[in-house]
Amino acid sequence: MIFPSDTYKRMTSSPGGMKFIHEVIARSIKLKNEGKEIVDCGLGESSHGLLAKVIEAGMEALKKDEFYYVRPTQGLVELRAEISRQISKEFQLSVDSENVIVTPGAELGIDLVFKSILNPGDEVVIFDPFFIPFATIAITYGARPVFVDTFENGFLPSLKLMKKKISKKTKIIILNSPNNPTGRVFNKKLVEEITFFAKERKIYLLSDETYCFFDFEKIFFSPFNIYPEGTIVVRSFSKQYSMMGYKVGYIVSSTKIANYIKALQIPGWAAPRISSLMALAALKSSNPQSVIENYESKRDNLYKGLNEFGLVDYLPEGAFYFYLKCPSGNSLNFALELADKGLLVIPAFSTKNTHVRLSYGAIEKEQIPKILDAIESVL
Template structure:
């Protein structure tokens, strides 16, 4: 018999969608994959050079459990610049991507029976890791407010068991960017109601004008003592397969994470650490500027093509690099006809009939949403979204 906890979760919905796309492609089908949150590009020269140099000097030994001190110093300077607050190396743990940072946060903060507030739609890993810790996710619906939680809804969801709230901006999957006043309100509530904030800003570098990304600790510095910042270089440096990210927060939490990580992965990949350190020390922002231009071009192209959808409103796409489609008009039409509706049906139709792999909103707690990542080659994106538009406009 398997452990009972294995029944509490299943394969990530996004991972399952990606697997389905790869399986279809392996069968020889013409599939364009919009499921995976990756930017299609090569390595940053500073990252490549740092990795090669580390290999050439035989960097194959353990590092500190939570990362090279030099790397944590460099990350402290980065976070200090971004937040306009001083940070030190002992407030930062380098992790094997943002997922491990989130896992560490859950394990360090949560006890069985605690409750964690999560705006919905949500990235599928958020509630899964809360459940793994023995805590319970409580979802706050955001569809009625352009996918940004209302402060009144947050207040109404808090109970004596509430321990934390997860804030993800720019948001995956919706692309919503939380404004200054919303973040100020959330920070104030967290202080007043003694909640921890788990602040996931992995898509922070990709915010589209006129929107602005604000680190929540900059909006209200007093909330820093109860905030954990989660970030990754999977997006900002297009390094998803390198699994390198970090958790930043109060030293007491990072000390607990050091002990926890010593019994899970130990230190993150040493070559990835040295590669990232070289990039941070080089100060070269040219590669990231190139990524932002590519994403901006994809967004512009995609919004133009998706504007031709007849029953689907234009996606927000305020930040990040995904389009999130609201398919509720299909649900209403199905209800009139006496049928049940799920975005799963539409995702299956797009895969089978249009050769485009997408992620159904059911993976994000939303039966009428659909996510399409657009960080791919622009010619393929053009082809994919034309297929999506044609199929959805004809969908019954």
């Protein structure tokens, strides 16, 4: 009797490898249940834990029995004010708190943005490899992801290749730097070129800046700096402040765009209250320098081994991922083999099936030799 929706059919056949993820994770859970130790380089999680001030803010909220909904739906007034203050400072632009919309995580923020902009038949330009939900959510709203290959360009966007994929139907170009899954950070010149092009053509830019804190070489540059009227910035508290379990992110955009998005944010789309209060405390504190140095050091140690194996030929400038070429050319098989050896990585993140993503966000330095051993054993 069940008759899944067309949306269901579109979403479950979305490119990027969502099905592979389920298969590999199921295998790793099975192995764990059989008593095998698995080093988890699967999910995109950071490991440095909550700041003391953030835990304190959470405790305070519980002590005060803060049980009501966040209101207004677009976020606590104080939180949006603090975000707008910091964004204004960072971008040297005056960003009002009315231009900030707090969401229950960045992924639902992207959903809200696409819902307010995309029509069936619209095209969304995505650089391949890519964070899978970009394609899945665009498809939800009937739009078509148009992929620009970056495999031959060291996983950096090529303006020339991109221009070939632009049509009258192009509504959004997605920038995701520092990049998930490649760890690449797009330099200022590159971002400028894409942004000026988008501006000229009146195409929106969705700039997913979830990993902007993880920018080891200080390369990160946001298109919002030069195209605030058409750029929609999405950020998250999850990675920088290790607040994955608290589900709070935000959107920054022009007044015009923000008003459209707000009108669609029904109450269910509000962020949790305790998370909002913790996010405010996070913004008022700041991560110590040692946090980022720890990730950088994990990166350097892993790079040495992975480069020797010939699986990666560039040093990722940001995020906390390595995107590894599979010797067999089949990423699902490679990932399943690695799971059997005690290492969880995620295949694909691409229309191609040639690479796996290794996340070092949540691992300890002591686990690096185990990771390299597991990989070596299947080469």
